[in-house]
Amino acid sequence: MYKVFVNDVPIILSTQKKVGTRYSSYAIKHVDFDKLIKDILDKKIHYVNLYHKKDEKLLHHLKKKMKVITAAGGMVFNPKKEILFIHRKGRWDLPKGKVDKGESLEDAAIREVWEETGVENLKIVRFIDTTYHILKRNGKYKLKETYWYEMFSDFEGELVPETSEDIKKVKWKNFEKSQKAIHKSYENIKLLFPSEYLIKHPKDRIV
Numbered sequence: 001m002y003k004v005f006v007n008d009v010p011i012i013l014s015t016q017k018k019v020g021t022r023y024s025s026y027a028i029k030h031v032d033f034d035k036l037i038k039d040i041l042d043k044k045i046h047y048v049n050l051y052h053k054k055d056e057k058l059l060h061h062l063k064k065k066m067k068v069i070t071a072a073g074g075m076v077f078n079p080k081k082e083i084l085f086i087h088r089k090g091r092w093d094l095p096k097g098k099v100d101k102g103e104s105l106e107d108a109a110i111r112e113v114w115e116e117t118g119v120e121n122l123k124i125v126r127f128i129d130t131t132y133h134i135l136k137r138n139g140k141y142k143l144k145e146t147y148w149y150e151m152f153s154d155f156e157g158e159l160v161p162e163t164s165e166d167i168k169k170v171k172w173k174n175f176e177k178s179q180k181a182i183h184k185s186y187e188n189i190k191l192l193f194p195s196e197y198l199i200k201h202p203k204d205r206i207v
Contacts, residue, residue, distance in 0.1 A: 001013060001015075002014075002059065002132065003191065004062065004133065005131075005134070005187055006133070008187040009048075010048075011040075012048065012049045013028065013050050013051075013058040013059070014050075014051055015052065015053055015058075018049075020047070022047045023049040024045050024048055024049070026050055026051070027050075028051060028052050028058060029052060029061050033141065036048065037141055066140070066143050068143050069098060069135075069145070070099045070105075070147075071099060071112075071144055071147070072108040072109035072146065072148070073094055073096025073109055073112055073148055074094065074095060074110070074112075074148065074149050074150070075128060075148060075151065075192060075193075076095075076113060076119060076122065076151040077150070077151070078152070078154065078172055081174070082172040082178075083172070083173055084113070084117060084119060084153075084172055085170070086169070087168050088166050088168065089166060091185055092181035093186065093189060094148070094189055094192070095112055095113045095116040096113075096148070097111075098112075106124055109147065116170070117161070117170045118158060118159055118160030118170070119153050119157075119159065121153045121155050122151050122152075122155075123151060123153070124149045125149070126150050127147070127149055128149060128192055130146065130147050131145075131146050131192070133146075133188050159171070159172075178193075179197055179198075182197055182198065
């Protein structure tokens, strides 16, 4: 199963025709994707399941329906176990960006983190996961496929936000502050964090 986000609304890609009574299910091979996204953005549909009996065909059919933008980024830790965040468009995010032609995913991830934050001495620890979200560029919907890596850096210099990319702030955040930042982040970013970081904010609690 995969999750593909339109804003913060997840589209589930699964091998099951029915995943719950709240979900509208469509065969991924035949769905009108432009209309589906419009209905999601117009809040006519809130839960979507796109299905195919073969798991390996799910992303195949999705990628046939729109151009794919490949990106890479990092969740960077320092010796204090703080995590590197950027603040852009009113939300906390992790640094990432488009992979250049001929560039490896790992090299792109390191380059993008450095460009967006100024952090040097970056070393990749492990691959975390791949996230998917849909955006609109030049009037057409595109699928952004982002490869994420856990990184480490002992950099203690100045953090420099890449203002040309609308980044307003760059901050190292400890565990507690990371929890608060994640609450003000994106749903696809939340997928990258262990469960202990995802404690619900008091405003989310049902009284």
